Amino acid sequence: xxxxxxxxxxxxxxxxxxxxxxxxxxxxxxxxxxxxxxxxxxxxxxxxxxxxxxxxxxxxxxxxxxxxxxxxxxxxxxxxxxxxxxxxxxxxxxxxxxxxxxxxxxxxxxxxxxxxxxxxxxxxxx
Amino acid sequence: xxxxxxxxxxxxxxxxxxxxxxxxxxxxxxxxxxxxxxxxxxxxxxxxxxxxxxxxxxxxxxxxxxxxxxxxxxxxxxxxxxxxxxxxxxxxxxxxxxxxxxxxxxxxxxxxxxxxxxxxxxxxxxxxxxxxxxxxxxxxxxxxxxxxxx
Numbered sequence: 001x002x003x004x005x006x007x008x009x010x011x012x013x014x015x016x017x018x019x020x021x022x023x024x025x026x027x028x029x030x031x032x033x034x035x036x037x038x039x040x041x042x043x044x045x046x047x048x049x050x051x052x053x054x055x056x057x058x059x060x061x062x063x064x065x066x067x068x069x070x071x072x073x074x075x076x077x078x079x080x081x082x083x084x085x086x087x088x089x090x091x092x093x094x095x096x097x098x099x100x101x102x103x104x105x106x107x108x109x110x111x112x113x114x115x116x117x118x119x120x121x122x123x124x125x126x
Numbered sequence: 127x128x129x130x131x132x133x134x135x136x137x138x139x140x141x142x143x144x145x146x147x148x149x150x151x152x153x154x155x156x157x158x159x160x161x162x163x164x165x166x167x168x169x170x171x172x173x174x175x176x177x178x179x180x181x182x183x184x185x186x187x188x189x190x191x192x193x194x195x196x197x198x199x200x201x202x203x204x205x206x207x208x209x210x211x212x213x214x215x216x217x218x219x220x221x222x223x224x225x226x227x228x229x230x231x232x233x234x235x236x237x238x239x240x241x242x243x244x245x246x247x248x249x250x251x252x253x254x255x256x257x258x259x260x261x262x263x264x265x266x267x268x269x270x271x272x273x274x275x276x
Contacts, residue, residue, distance in 0.1 A: 021144045023228040025214055030221050036214045038229050040171075040187035040256035062257075069178050073241070076172040077187055084140065104189030104256015105214070 019083035022058075022106075030118055032092065032111035039082045040104035049099045049108060056086040056097070058106065091115075170230040171207070171258070173238055179270055182244050182262040186236065189256030190214070190229075196253070198260060200246040207258065208235035 022037040039047070041062030050057045062080040088094060093113040100107045171188035186207050188196070196209045213231035216222060240246075240262060248263035 018143065019140075021140045023230070024226050025229050026225040027215055028223040028225065035226075036190075036229060038187075038189045038256070040189040041185075043255055062255075070176045070183065071178070072174070072176050073182075074173070074175040074238075076169075077174055103191065103253075104187075107214070 018079055019081040020079045021084050022082045035108050037106045039106055044101055051094045051097055054088050056088055059083045170234050173236055180264055182241055184260040186258040188258050193253035198251050203240050204237050205240050206237045
């Protein structure tokens with residue numbers, strides 16, 4: 001926990017760097033919220049998924065393995081950094097966030113806290 | 127310092143950045159030459175083309191695709207990349223709420239014109255971390271050569 005408070009400053013510096021906003025799909029089921037983000041070119045090592053209080057911060061840097069002496073001819077995606085943040089709501093269980101990454105697609109599962117799952121209330125005869 | 131005050135729930139600043147970038151890309155004012163075949167700003171996949179002395183390097187940002195279903199071909203100096211991207215969302219479900227559906231889905235085809243000196247016989251393609259990398263070698267005769275002065 002101490003580490004995260006020390007990192008506040010470099011994080012702010014990073015925030016000012018230009019970054020692409022990855023496209024996202026978000027769905028909600030009774031189990032929780034699932035999101036998918038397109039982050040092509042990001043190696044797993046440079047991918048960061050962080051939950052800070054009520055925010056889910058996702059960041060990553062793509063490295064297009066480029067041979068030396070590369071001359072850009074035509075560029076549609078110039079930025080190699082991706083960043084996107086989401087504000088969580090408190091019925092989600094931030095402690096059980098699961099993330100998986102395959103072929104440049106990040107999938108994050110935010111389960112609902114047990115107490116917040118929909119449940120049927122038994123009505124007893126009094 | 128007041129980051130928490132500035133972070134809007136919808137990440138407004140980021141959205142504005144994206145809008146600006148897409149506008150730049152659409153209008154071709156970003157200082158980088160744009161292609162006659164980039165039909166719209168959000169064409170999928172995005173393509174970067176670079177060159178070295180020996181090769182032409184094409185990078186297509188196509189995340190979440192089974193590489194076996196990608197079709198890459200070269201015809202008359204045009205490199206075409208096509209395939210279909212399936213959506214990650216479950217097709218149906220009563221208990222499903224969709225909040226965002228920004229990611230591309232469906233069939234796609236992108237065409238890039240290769241430089242004249244590209245050799246269509248020597249092409250290799252690989253797919254890693256969602257990026258399709260196509261390397262086209264240049265013709266031997268087109269490589270810069272140093273001529274010894276005797």
